[in-house]
Amino acid sequence: MGNKTITKKKSTVGENITKYFLLIADIVLILFFSILAPGFLQVTNLMDILSTAALVGVLGMGASIVMMVGEMNFGIGAEATLTAAILGAVLGEGRVSVYFIGVLIALLVIGLMGVIDATFGVIIGVPAFIATLAISKINDGFINLLTGGKTLFNMEWPAAFRTLGQARLGPVPVLAVAFIVIAAALWFLVDKTKFGTYIQAIGNNAACCRQVGINVRRIKFIAFVITALVGGFAGILASSKTGNIQATLGSGIMMDAMAAAMLGATFLRPGRYNIQGTVVAAVLTAIITNGITFCGYPDYIKDIINGIILIIAVGYIAMTRKEGLPSVKMG
Amino acid sequence: MRTVSNTAPLISIKEITKRFTGVTAVDHVSFDIGHNEIHALIGENGAGKSTICKMLTGVYAIDEGYIEVEGKKEEFKGPADSMKAGINMVYQERNLIGYLNAAQNICLGTENCKGIVLDQKAMMKRAESVRRKLGVDTPLDIPVEKMGAGAQQLVEIMRAASTEPKLLILDEPTASLGEGEIEPFLKFVKKLTTDIHISVIYITHKLEEIFAIADKVTVMADGKRTMTANIADITQDECIKAMIRSDKIKAVTVPDMNYEKAEESRLLDVHELTFDGKTHQVEFHVNRGEVVGFYGLVGAGRTETMEAISGIRRCDKKEFTFDGEKITKGDSFAMIQKGIILTPELRKNGIFPSLNLVENVCTLFVKRFASRIGMLKKKESYKFAKQVLEKNGTKFNSMGQLISHLSGGNMQKIIIGRSIEVENLKLLTVDEPTAGLDLGAKSEIYLKIRNLADNLGKSVVFISSELEELMKVCNRMYIFYDGNVVKELKREEFDNQVILEYALGGVGSGK
Numbered sequence: 001m002g003n004k005t006i007t008k009k010k011s012t013v014g015e016n017i018t019k020y021f022l023l024i025a026d027i028v029l030i031l032f033f034s035i036l037a038p039g040f041l042q043v044t045n046l047m048d049i050l051s052t053a054a055l056v057g058v059l060g061m062g063a064s065i066v067m068m069v070g071e072m073n074f075g076i077g078a079e080a081t082l083t084a085a086i087l088g089a090v091l092g093e094g095r096v097s098v099y100f101i102g103v104l105i106a107l108l109v110i111g112l113m114g115v116i117d118a119t120f121g122v123i124i125g126v127p128a129f130i131a132t133l134a135i136s137k138i139n140d141g142f143i144n145l146l147t148g149g150k151t152l153f154n155m156e157w158p159a160a161f162r163t164l165g166q167a168r169l170g171p172v173p174v175l176a177v178a179f180i181v182i183a184a185a186l187w188f189l190v191d192k193t194k195f196g197t198y199i200q201a202i203g204n205n206a207a208c209c210r211q212v213g214i215n216v217r218r219i220k221f222i223a224f225v226i227t228a229l230v231g232g233f234a235g236i237l238a239s240s241k242t243g244n245i246q247a248t249l250g251s252g253i254m255m256d257a258m259a260a261a262m263l264g265a266t267f268l269r270p271g272r273y274n275i276q277g278t279v280v281a282a283v284l285t286a287i288i289t290n291g292i293t294f295c296g297y298p299d300y301i302k303d304i305i306n307g308i309i310l311i312i313a314v315g316y317i318a319m320t321r322k323e324g325l326p327s328v329k330m331g
Numbered sequence: 332m333r334t335v336s337n338t339a340p341l342i343s344i345k346e347i348t349k350r351f352t353g354v355t356a357v358d359h360v361s362f363d364i365g366h367n368e369i370h371a372l373i374g375e376n377g378a379g380k381s382t383i384c385k386m387l388t389g390v391y392a393i394d395e396g397y398i399e400v401e402g403k404k405e406e407f408k409g410p411a412d413s414m415k416a417g418i419n420m421v422y423q424e425r426n427l428i429g430y431l432n433a434a435q436n437i438c439l440g441t442e443n444c445k446g447i448v449l450d451q452k453a454m455m456k457r458a459e460s461v462r463r464k465l466g467v468d469t470p471l472d473i474p475v476e477k478m479g480a481g482a483q484q485l486v487e488i489m490r491a492a493s494t495e496p497k498l499l500i501l502d503e504p505t506a507s508l509g510e511g512e513i514e515p516f517l518k519f520v521k522k523l524t525t526d527i528h529i530s531v532i533y534i535t536h537k538l539e540e541i542f543a544i545a546d547k548v549t550v551m552a553d554g555k556r557t558m559t560a561n562i563a564d565i566t567q568d569e570c571i572k573a574m575i576r577s578d579k580i581k582a583v584t585v586p587d588m589n590y591e592k593a594e595e596s597r598l599l600d601v602h603e604l605t606f607d608g609k610t611h612q613v614e615f616h617v618n619r620g621e622v623v624g625f626y627g628l629v630g631a632g633r634t635e636t637m638e639a640i641s642g643i644r645r646c647d648k649k650e651f652t653f654d655g656e657k658i659t660k661g662d663s664f665a666m667i668q669k670g671i672i673l674t675p676e677l678r679k680n681g682i683f684p685s686l687n688l689v690e691n692v693c694t695l696f697v698k699r700f701a702s703r704i705g706m707l708k709k710k711e712s713y714k715f716a717k718q719v720l721e722k723n724g725t726k727f728n729s730m731g732q733l734i735s736h737l738s739g740g741n742m743q744k745i746i747i748g749r750s751i752e753v754e755n756l757k758l759l760t761v762d763e764p765t766a767g768l769d770l771g772a773k774s775e776i777y778l779k780i781r782n783l784a785d786n787l788g789k790s791v792v793f794i795s796s797e798l799e800e801l802m803k804v805c806n807r808m809y810i811f812y813d814g815n816v817v818k819e820l821k822r823e824e825f826d827n828q829v830i831l832e833y834a835l836g837g838v839g840s841g842k
Contacts, residue, residue: 192449194442201428201439208426212440212490213411272430 018316022267022280025309026287033291040294047173049286054179055238057282059250059257060264061186062230064273067261068190069223070203071121072129075136077254079228080235081247082139083110085146087236088245091161092154099160107232113139114228118221128224143247152245165240175241179279182230187275189226199223200272256285259310266313284309339402341366341530342387342418342498347396349382356382358554359396364498364547367524369531371541371562374551374574375796380534383551384500387532388420389413400497417497421487423506429476434458436475437490461493464527467519481512485519492527499523500532505540506630517544536628538567538835550574571831585622585822586785588806594618598654598790599758604639605648611636612815617758617792622784624801625794627811627834633794634676636811637760641673642666654757670757674746674764676794681746684735688727691734692716692749723748724775740772747779751789759783760792765800777804798827812836 017024034041059080066073073079086106091099117135121128146152167174190196198219202209209216231250238253239245246252263284264277285306292302340363349357357379364370372380385391387398389407397404400416407413427436434455435442443453458471469478469485478486484504491499501520505513521544523529533545541548542562550558550573558565558573599617603610613636617623625633638644640651642663650659653669661669675681683691693700693712700712717730723744727737734742743764750759761780765773781804783789795801801808802825810818810833818833820826 193447194444194449197431197435197439197442197449201431204428204430205426208428209440211410211422211426213414214440269430 018266018270019268022263022277022284026280026284029284029287029291033287033294036291037295040291043171045290045294047171047176049283049290050176050179051173051241052290053279053282053286054175055234055241056253056256056260056285057179057279058182058237059231059234059253060260060278060282061183061275062227062234063254063258064261064264064275064278065186065190065199065230066128066223066227068199068203068273069220070206071220071224073117073132073224073227073231074129074254075117075132075139076227076231076257077250077252078136078139078143079110079113079231080238080250080254081143081245082113082146082250083107083232083235084239084245084249085143085152086110087161088152088154088157088239089146091157092152097158099158103236106236107229110228110232110235111225113232114225115221117228118224121224122217122220147245147247149247151247153243162240162243164237166243175237178237182233183275183279186230190275195219195222204272256306257282259306260285263310263313266317271317339399340364341368341401343399343402344383344387345396345399347383347386347398348394349379349386349391350394355554357386360551360554360556361396362549362556362559364530364532366530367528368547369520369524369533369545371533371535371545371548372551373535373538373541373548373570375798378551378574379554380551381502382554384420384502384532384534387413387418387498387500414494414496417495418500419491419494419496419498420500421484421491421502421504423502423504425480425483425487425507427475427483427486430474432472432474433469433478433482433486433489434471436486437461437471437493439490441493457493458489461489465489465492465519466522466526479509479512480507481509481516484508484516492523492529496529498530498532500534502534503536504533505535505537513540520544536835538570541570542567568828571828571835574831585781585804585806588621588822596620597652599640600652601636601640602651604636604646604651606635606639606644606646608647609814610648614816615809615819617790619757619790620784620788621806622780622791622793622804624805624808625792625811626796626798626801626808626830629796631811631834632814633811634762635814637673637762637792637794640666641671641760643673667753670753670755671760672750672753672756672758673760674750674762676762676766678739678742678746678766682734682742685733687731687733688720688737688745689713689716689730691745692719695749695753719748719752720745723779738772740775743772743776744779747776751783751787756789758790758792760794762794763796764793765795765797773800780804798830802827810834 030041039045059076063073063076083106086109087102090102090105113135117128117132120126120131120135163174164178165175169177190200198209198214201214202216202219206216235250238249260281261273261278263281264279265271265273267277267280268274288305289302292299342364344360344362346359346361347357348355348359360379360383372383374380382391386393389410389412397406399405400418405416407416428439431439437458438454443450443457455471462469462471465488467485467489469482469489475483475486484507488499504520505516508516517540520531520533523531533541535541545562547559547561548565548570549556550570552574558569596619597616598619601613601615603612603614605611611632613632615623625637627633635644639646639649642661642665650657652658653671658669683694689712693716696712696715697707700708700715702708713730720727725737725741725744725748727741734745737745747761747764750756764776777800780791780793784791793801793805806822808820808825808830809816810820810830812834813836820830
């Protein structure tokens, strides 16, 4: 009908700068710190950064899956800790000496926890952030039960317990490899499969999805389970890195992880959560943390800088995208 | 033309009825839709058009009667069943995923996959074949959020067409289109029936569109079918007559107005307002002790105008005279202080659903019941709330019950009742106050409005989509079309045919 009235708009330089701002910030900060402290650019330090980014990044990617469908999981930190605690408990009492079986059991339990999250958040219809907050309280209790309220550590744990977090393949930490593998797998799921299309579409316009016959509830349900599983795995990584299980293992990085997911929503596809963005944002946080420590500045500075970057980033999204982020929509 | 072996019509609607609590939205309606036919469905707001369509698409269950598709009785348990039977609908509001391109939106829910990987090429191919079939040239590879309203609509029609429907329902498809887009769109709809042989139910308010493309028209009024006819056999006037309800307007005690005298006591005087990026010609005034009706189609600007006056809607530029004072700015709080108050169109925006009756009445008067240090005087507010409720004849069990447990009519009585308690109230705007109420509750609202004007000397702006009630209650009426006031009528001049013509843009557009 008629003549073509829609012309393909070339993306402007300004658009590209905002799209790739996080990546540019990563590079600029690396250069900045390397000028301040020449040792910063050493391979071992860069690998350290990647290891630090791995924990926040994996937990953040887990959180971002459920945020994509427009929901929230505030219990993901407790779920990470619980997974590690279960693993520690089954390994420690010597019932299951094989590490892999321990991991499977821990993930199975946390997968069920995701099912419970989804049952309340999706089927019963409690606002998800309230439901997950309440469930996380129960999980806190179980964590204390399993750890006895102390840092859990056992000399008899198989060496494999520390492989993920401490071993290296040549100069590359296994933790960084795990980070990249999980990121690649989730990127594939989100960007290349039908399921990924649906979780993003539901966060954008659930009514539209219902109308074309997409089972919105089922997709949301699965998203909650994936989030719990990925979050749980982040807990296993974190405990492996320290070699023990601390009660604050998950809750300590949960806020950073959620911030990474939100910050990531400014990357590549502004206004939409994406795995690539979460990865780049987690790396940014790690660079700042590492750089500040490396240059000998006090710790609180990193919190201030991270906070400023986050509030500017989400402020930018709120100003430029009238629909706002899924999961944190206003009124 | 496709040869049709089956002589039965494509769709036969047989005596279908839908009731909602207290209201019969569709009352034993029957009509047929033939093959390759554009069947227009018209009627005032609330006449039952959408309810019929929602029964056709399986969104609503049918209370009585049934639907036949090509002579076969069908029962739809949900939209999926209806789609399977060959019925698909494009809603008035857009249902698209903004960042996906047209091809991805067309294939949404039915994506092609190679293994587990999305097959973008296959989807593009499928979308292209639909596009070719419909003979449009909407680009398929850019995000739909970057497209205009017309192109977005075509994407939705392509999505509906990709399910190969026999009947396509279009709900006010031209409402979101610009002037230049409408004519090609109408040609396109016509081509749907001639080229790919699907029938169309075309819901619209615009009579000229119907006469341009429809084969048949069914007119609804008050939940009943008042006419089905071939377009060739009827005139626009006959359509308008059929849209007007049959029951005659009863005489209500509206005292005669001495307009000359009333003009001396003008309360509100408005010429133009600029909001939503457009300047609206809203030349109207309200006198003291007068009920003024605002009539027009949904979206004609009635609510927006009064929201602008009441300080609720942000204005780029406003200037009007109220009670002898020139007003150019002020939010809703400031306006209430001046004596302008509006009760909103959606009843749910006028109540606090999880608060009780006392709280719902007294939130407007917190200041009055606060002690010097800001403590709320419980007893006094209770007494006051009880007074308001009794004065307005509200039915309730206890003052502590939640307002959301009351009926719509009682809620409305509370909303209006507390508004008129505002000290120095001068102008009350009631926006669709009777929507969804039964006849008894409606008449009580009418009496309340008249009482305000006649006995208390207040002024009322009465916004409604029901012409009948405006004619019953108002002293004067303004008709809105496309954001502007197009006509002022005094009570003596009320004539529903004239009013409808103006409201449908028939006169204003120079016809």
